[in-house]
Amino acid sequence: MRKPALSLALSAATLFTLSSCEEENNNTNFSENGVTAPATYTFERNGQSTVSYEGQTTRLAMGGELNAALLDFSKTEEELLEMYANQDANGNPVDPFMNPALNASTKSLRSKTAASYAYFNTSATESAAIKADFENWIGLQVQEIFPYQNQAAAPGVAGQIADGSSARFVNGQGLEYNQAVGKGLIGALVLDQMINNYLDAGVLDAGTNREDNSKGITAEGKPYTTMEHKWDEAYGYLFGGAANGADPFTNLGGDDDFLNKYLGRVAGDEDFANIAVEIYNALKLGRAAITEGNYEVRDQQVAIIREKLSEIIGIRAVYYLETAKQVMAAGDTGTAFHDLSEAYGFIYSLRFTHNPATNQPYFSAAEVENFLGSNGLLGDGPNGFWDIKASTLENIAQDIAASFNFTVAQAANLN
Amino acid sequence: MKKVSLSKMIGLALLLSAALSCTPNEEEGEANEPIDNFDRSAMLVHWADDYAIPAYQNYHQSTQALLTAVNTYVDNPTAAQHSATHAAFREAYRAWQAVSFLAIGPAEEKGLRNFTNVYPTDTAGILEFVNVASYNLTLPSTFNRQGFPAIDYLLSGLGTLAETNTRFGNDPRYGDYLQALAERLELLAGNTLADWENDYRQTFVSRDGSSAAASVNKMVNDYVFHFEKELRAGKVGIPAGVFSGNTLPQSVEAVYTDTLSQSLFLRSLAAHRNFFTGMGFNGQASGESLQSYLDYLGTQHGAGLLSEAIVTQMDLAEGRAQNLASSFRQEAESNPQALLAIYDDLQQGVVYLKVDMLQALNVRVDYIDADGD
Numbered sequence: 070m071r072k073p074a075l076s077l078a079l080s081a082a083t084l085f086t087l088s089s090c091e092e093e094n095n096n097t098n099f100s101e102n103g104v105t106a107p108a109t110y111t112f113e114r115n116g117q118s119t120v121s122y123e124g125q126t127t128r129l130a131m132g133g134e135l136n137a138a139l140l141d142f143s144k145t146e147e148e149l150l151e152m153y154a155n156q157d158a159n160g161n162p163v164d165p166f167m168n169p170a171l172n173a174s175t176k177s178l179r180s181k182t183a184a185s186y187a188y189f190n191t192s193a194t195e196s197a198a199i200k201a202d203f204e205n206w207i208g209l210q211v212q213e214i215f216p217y218q219n220q221a222a223a224p225g226v227a228g229q230i231a232d233g234s235s236a237r238f239v240n241g242q243g244l245e246y247n248q249a250v251g252k253g254l255i256g257a258l259v260l261d262q263m264i265n266n267y268l269d270a271g272v273l274d275a276g277t278n279r280e281d282n283s284k285g286i287t288a289e290g291k292p293y294t295t296m297e298h299k300w301d302e303a304y305g306y307l308f309g310g311a312a313n314g315a316d317p318f319t320n321l322g323g324d325d326d327f328l329n330k331y332l333g334r335v336a337g338d339e340d341f342a343n344i345a346v347e348i349y350n351a352l353k354l355g356r357a358a359i360t361e362g363n364y365e366v367r368d369q370q371v372a373i374i375r376e377k378l379s380e381i382i383g384i385r386a387v388y389y390l391e392t393a394k395q396v397m398a399a400g401d402t403g404t405a406f407h408d409l410s411e412a413y414g415f416i417y418s419l420r421f422t423h424n425p426a427t428n429q430p431y432f433s434a435a436e437v438e439n440f441l442g443s444n445g446l447l448g449d450g451p452n453g454f455w456d457i458k459a460s461t462l463e464n465i466a467q468d469i470a471a472s473f474n475f476t477v478a479q480a481a482n483l484n
Numbered sequence: 485m486k487k488v489s490l491s492k493m494i495g496l497a498l499l500l501s502a503a504l505s506c507t508p509n510e511e512e513g514e515a516n517e518p519i520d521n522f523d524r525s526a527m528l529v530h531w532a533d534d535y536a537i538p539a540y541q542n543y544h545q546s547t548q549a550l551l552t553a554v555n556t557y558v559d560n561p562t563a564a565q566h567s568a569t570h571a572a573f574r575e576a577y578r579a580w581q582a583v584s585f586l587a588i589g590p591a592e593e594k595g596l597r598n599f600t601n602v603y604p605t606d607t608a609g610i611l612e613f614v615n616v617a618s619y620n621l622t623l624p625s626t627f628n629r630q631g632f633p634a635i636d637y638l639l640s641g642l643g644t645l646a647e648t649n650t651r652f653g654n655d656p657r658y659g660d661y662l663q664a665l666a667e668r669l670e671l672l673a674g675n676t677l678a679d680w681e682n683d684y685r686q687t688f689v690s691r692d693g694s695s696a697a698a699s700v701n702k703m704v705n706d707y708v709f710h711f712e713k714e715l716r717a718g719k720v721g722i723p724a725g726v727f728s729g730n731t732l733p734q735s736v737e738a739v740y741t742d743t744l745s746q747s748l749f750l751r752s753l754a755a756h757r758n759f760f761t762g763m764g765f766n767g768q769a770s771g772e773s774l775q776s777y778l779d780y781l782g783t784q785h786g787a788g789l790l791s792e793a794i795v796t797q798m799d800l801a802e803g804r805a806q807n808l809a810s811s812f813r814q815e816a817e818s819n820p821q822a823l824l825a826i827y828d829d830l831q832q833g834v835v836y837l838k839v840d841m842l843q844a845l846n847v848r849v850d851y852i853d854a855d856g857d
Contacts, residue, residue, distance in 0.1 A: 231624035
């Protein structure tokens with residue numbers, strides 16, 4: 070573990086960074102158990118960079134376009150589903166994106182949804198059901214929301230509702246499907262790929278990866294070993310949107326709509342001011358450990374990353390539940406529904422968290438369904454959020470926090 | 485953020501973090517019994533009878549005058565009628581400033597501020613509505629296509645005076661939309677006033693406890709929210725670039741009239757100060773106030789009174805604003821430092837109000853910063 074003095078210095082540095090000043094100093098090299106992490110996420114072999122994660126940057130950009138398109142009322146269901154799958158219903162290539170580079174890619178959001186090695190390698194049934202959840206929400210956005218763009222929402226009636234000076238678009242139960250998709254993908258795609266796939270021993274050590282890595286045998290035609298590359302792909306899901314991926318603190322939280330954004334938000338809460346630096350340092354140290362063939366240190370870092378990133382999901386779920394409770398008490402229905410819709414997506418994402426002590430998610434699919442469905446957020450009456458009780462929100466928030474190493478009060482951070 | 489020193493940036497950041505981190509962390513359960521012996525009831529009566537109701541009466545009359553002028557102008561779009569209509573528009577916009585922060589009761593239920601003064605206005609959306617001649621102005625998605633900012637655009641943003649008059653003369657859809665906007669302002673103002681005069685005054689005065697739903701707690705929150713978000717951020721900080729890294733001159737209030745923004749700011753600032761110090765509307769009857777409440781509690785700031793520190797911040801901002809051009813757009817373009825100095829004065833005021841005052845009054849903040857997504 071790091072020395073306290075270093076943590077303190079890093080914590081102060083984070084605060085400065087988050088106040089968007091030019092000043093920054095998260096880049097410190099340090100050593101642990103004989104492995105030295107570089108100052109920034111920079112790794113070379115024979116003078117050539119070995120870091121590469123374009124595929125992750127591409128998918129984050131596809132997700133950004135999908136999020137925006139879900140509120141473009143001129144889109145058809147077919148067009149939105151093609152953005153999700155990057156192919157048509159018959160599997161033919163399509164060009165659904167504004168950015169031509171994304172159209173040129175054969176990657177897609179759908180193929181990596183609920184597709185991690187650790188959780189879904191032998192669970193094709195659940196993976197298909199989760200993909201179907203996203204397709205269902207996308208379809209319902211077009212079917213239930215788009216026709217009623219210019220109708221005021223009411224209990225049981227889809228339409229628009231004021232959130233401050235802007236309008237949100239909700240179904241008859243008050244849920245924004247676009248939030249379910251956007252926040253759900255944080256778990257089902259970004260987190261799942263990162264911590265349950267690329268950081269999983271089943272992927273890092275697949276085939277001859279470990280032997281090749283130990284001998285410095287690089288992937289064919291590449292400057293990196295396969296194991297190094299897998300680790301970088303995990304890194305790319307968190308920092309692949311940054312202008313300078315090696316040193317991603319300049320605009321922390323502003324580099325995508327997904328996990329990076331909420332890492333920035335959580336790190337902005339003084340209760341968790343260190344979390345971004347802790348995750349960054351673990352990613353650096355783990356990568357350095359791979360290059361040095363120290364798999365014990367590597368796996369220690371995997372445990373840290375899994376725990377901390379899972380916490381981000383839990384913290385934001387509790388934050389939105391508590392925020393919704395507060396604004397609902399102040400009579401601000403539309404704002405509460407928006408917070409509840411974000412909470413809905415983050416709770417959905419809990420199923421993709423990874424507790425390093427058990428190698429299981431912090432909450433199972435059944436527990437998540439219990440939080441969301443007729444026993445949970447949508448269960449206080451026929452009209453869902455319109456009927457919701459403060460006690461329901463508090464109970465779910467308490468249940469979530471109880472499984473993590475933070476309190477409801479720390480996550481809520483109201484004012 | 486150009487032309488702003490790093491040390492100023494850090495200073496602002498520290499102020500912000502001070503505001504965020506110094507709030508007391510109270511328990512959820514809230515007492516409904518009085519927490520001190522200050523006469524909250526007398527303050528509520530003063531707020532209702534000497535401030536809110538006469539201010540809404542004045543505002544409603546100004547919207548009636550605006551509607552009358554608009555109707556005349558639409559029938560006969562001449563330079564003289566335009567001038568009269570614009571004068572009525574300016575008067576109503578100024579009158580609005582006195583009631584904007586009273587976002588409690590009927591104004592809260594109706595979303596009055598959202599339907600009255602969301603800016604920058606959506607000019608493309610306005611032209612779309614003019615063209616299709618079909619709109620539902622009760623929808624939240626139309627906040628930025630109506631109210632004073634939209635009227636400002638239609639009266640002063642379509643072109644020269646002659647072009648504007650020609651447009652209204654040749655295409656009745658412009659006049660129809662302008663009338664619809666003026667009618668809606670008048671209707672909302674009238675309904676809000678009627679609610680106060682009929683039932684809400686009694687409701688407001690009777691909720692004299694100290695729970696989150698009590699009138700003092702809600703009104704104080706509305707006041708601090710408005711000071712922070714509308715006065716400090718909307719009128720000054722956003723155009724000065726505090727939240728964006730570059731200045732946003734087109735985001736000033738009444739940008740199409742252009743010479744009105746300073747006066748609207750000063751009206752709003754004066755309204756905040758009058759309400760705080762216990763002045764009635766129009767400087768008439770004075771009464772119990774946030775200032776007298778803080779003084780009753782003996783709330784100190786350093787060697788002096790907190791209430792005086794708060795008034796000082798408003799006076800400082802006012803003094804600076806009075807020395808600026810009548811157009812805050814012009815200041816944002818050529819002299820953003822002057823707006824930043826006002827912002828700093830007001831930000832210090834926010835810290836005194838939101839942290840020190842709310843702690844002294846034992847009022848919890850009931851709003852949170854939207855996280856922007």
